[in-house]
Amino acid sequence: MASRAVWRRGASAWLRASREPPGVPRSRGCAGARGSREVVPTCERYAVRRLPFGRLADGDVAFFERLMPGRVVTGQEEVRPFNVDWLQSVRGCSQLVLKPQTTAEVSQVLRYCHERNLAVNPQGGNTGLVGGSVPVFDEIVLSTALMNRIISFDRVSGILVCQAGCVLERLNEYLEEQGFIMPLDLGAKGSCHIGGNVATNAGGLRLLRYGSLRGTVLGLEVVLADGSALDCLTSLRKDNTGYDLKQLFIGSEGTLGVITAVSILCPQKPKAVNVAFLGCQSFAKVLETFTTCRAMLGEILSAFEFMDEKCMELVERHLKLSSPVADSPFYVLIETSGSNSTHDEEKLNNFLEKAIASGLVSDGTMATDYKKIKVLWSLRERITEALTHEGYVYKYDISLPVGKLYELVTDMRARLGHRAKNVLGYGHLGDGNLHLNITAESYSHSLLDAIEPFVYEWTARCSGSISAEHGLGFKKKQFIQYSKPQQAVLLMQRFKAMLDPKGILNPYKVLPSAHERSMS
Numbered sequence: 001m002a003s004r005a006v007w008r009r010g011a012s013a014w015l016r017a018s019r020e021p022p023g024v025p026r027s028r029g030c031a032g033a034r035g036s037r038e039v040v041p042t043c044e045r046y047a048v049r050r051l052p053f054g055r056l057a058d059g060d061v062a063f064f065e066r067l068m069p070g071r072v073v074t075g076q077e078e079v080r081p082f083n084v085d086w087l088q089s090v091r092g093c094s095q096l097v098l099k100p101q102t103t104a105e106v107s108q109v110l111r112y113c114h115e116r117n118l119a120v121n122p123q124g125g126n127t128g129l130v131g132g133s134v135p136v137f138d139e140i141v142l143s144t145a146l147m148n149r150i151i152s153f154d155r156v157s158g159i160l161v162c163q164a165g166c167v168l169e170r171l172n173e174y175l176e177e178q179g180f181i182m183p184l185d186l187g188a189k190g191s192c193h194i195g196g197n198v199a200t201n202a203g204g205l206r207l208l209r210y211g212s213l214r215g216t217v218l219g220l221e222v223v224l225a226d227g228s229a230l231d232c233l234t235s236l237r238k239d240n241t242g243y244d245l246k247q248l249f250i251g252s253e254g255t256l257g258v259i260t261a262v263s264i265l266c267p268q269k270p271k272a273v274n275v276a277f278l279g280c281q282s283f284a285k286v287l288e289t290f291t292t293c294r295a296m297l298g299e300i301l302s303a304f305e306f307m308d309e310k311c312m313e314l315v316e317r318h319l320k321l322s323s324p325v326a327d328s329p330f331y332v333l334i335e336t337s338g339s340n341s342t343h344d345e346e347k348l349n350n351f352l353e354k355a356i357a358s359g360l361v362s363d364g365t366m367a368t369d370y371k372k373i374k375v376l377w378s379l380r381e382r383i384t385e386a387l388t389h390e391g392y393v394y395k396y397d398i399s400l401p402v403g404k405l406y407e408l409v410t411d412m413r414a415r416l417g418h419r420a421k422n423v424l425g426y427g428h429l430g431d432g433n434l435h436l437n438i439t440a441e442s443y444s445h446s447l448l449d450a451i452e453p454f455v456y457e458w459t460a461r462c463s464g465s466i467s468a469e470h471g472l473g474f475k476k477k478q479f480i481q482y483s484k485p486q487q488a489v490l491l492m493q494r495f496k497a498m499l500d501p502k503g504i505l506n507p508y509k510v511l512p513s514a515h516e517r518s519m520s
């Protein structure tokens, strides 16, 4: 072991006995913690023109009251949390939230809205990070909060079928009792809904191991804009009958249909989980650690995450977490998941010995016990929350060739200089996914102009994607051309026109529209 390295098994050296593992940030709870500042209406900040949809009338509200008594929200204060996003960066002015419980009710709502030309914003847990989950104007919010029923779980196949409004963390708890887990995990698990996860094709912390929802989602039930229900809720691993229509709705961010139920393949709960948290002295060493890690841990590697020192500084300052590892420019979190703890620990130890001996890693700690693992994960998972304490957050979620990941952060830092409070990077390194975040005391057009389109041009030059996992929503839709050819965008617009001819489903989102002024 290299002389600099301080190797602490079980992470006990730094864990304060009194500290409980932190709770999962909840969408509205977290925003409350830093005070509810007034958010400028989206239509004003971005100068958007309202499209000619119908306007809500008393008769409409009366219809919905009859359809779902007690589940129609109209009070200004009660509606407010559904109008503002988790980041408190965009704000709509909807006057109506509907909370259906069944697919039949969703169908009736959409049939009615379609006839009346009323625009609708599907909403799950409202944890989306691109402004897609809240209205821009007065769109009716269709919340899946009460569609939270588990329909079935087959222990032999591991296939779960549930309504779209089930909270991800509740599903995971339910499965854990039966020896299974959800194939995806993310920091917003305590609030986000599985329907929202599918609608955004969320990636998260387990994608390296279990792959994307495009592979694990087996079937969907979707209500289309005209109210007709499309039943593709199959639970088959293999089904090559015609086009795979469910793929169209995965990642469509509420613009093509409302997902009402999901069938998903769930892996067995791993019997042995270990987490190592390591310090690296350069990004080149982070990359080499990843290569070594993949070669030596192979099939048991389940996550490889990274964060820079600025991220650590902010989680320590704002969330009162403490770093288990001596000051380093970069940190990596490695998780292994397997079925034999002796075998897995031995593999991980061999890897760690090598990483330290070869100078790739300068300091580190390892946890095998559930509580300590959670504490280590919270250092990475809660960066998003820590950032919100810094003011306004400009968020970028980029796919790049892995070797290039941190260059974008360095270039952006040099470009913005003192105009930004922080320019930092973290993300799912194992997936080639960088989260570049820039913070400032408050939102400013000029800072945004300094960041965009530079960040998108940079990404396009490297053949990357301007949205790896968060989607395009409202904030990125005008920039789709940096990642997709015009022909592809035109085909998407044709799909949209076919499935939602009146454009009532989540308007102003995902696809650029000729009616709106460019935001660039």
Ligand code: FAD
Pocket (backbone or CB within 6 Å): 025, 086, 121, 122, 123, 124, 125, 126, 127, 128, 129, 132, 133, 134, 144, 164, 185, 186, 187, 188, 191, 192, 193, 194, 195, 196, 197, 198, 199, 200, 201, 202, 203, 204, 205, 253, 254, 255, 257, 258, 259, 260, 384, 385, 469, 470, 473, 506, 509
């Ligand atoms: P919402 O935010 O309510 O909606 C998101 C979009 O989906 C909107 O466009 C909405 O219209 C649409 N939608 C929602 N439900 C439906 C439905 N039933 N039918 C049709 N459309 C629907 N994302 C990642 O990919 N990886 C991460 O690691 C990750 N970590 C996060 C950590 C934190 C702390 C936070 C706040 C967010 C994180 N996110 C992450 C982003 C967000 O959690 C995901 O996008 C999540 O999948 C959104 O789910 P939701 O239920 O909150 O959806």
Ligand code: MLT
Pocket (backbone or CB within 6 Å): 187, 204, 380, 381, 383, 384, 397, 427, 428, 435
């Ligand atoms: C994450 O990986 O932490 C999420 O995608 C959220 C974020 O980008 O902040």
Ligand code: ZN
Pocket (backbone or CB within 6 Å): 203, 204, 427, 428, 435, 469
């Ligand atoms: Zn992420």
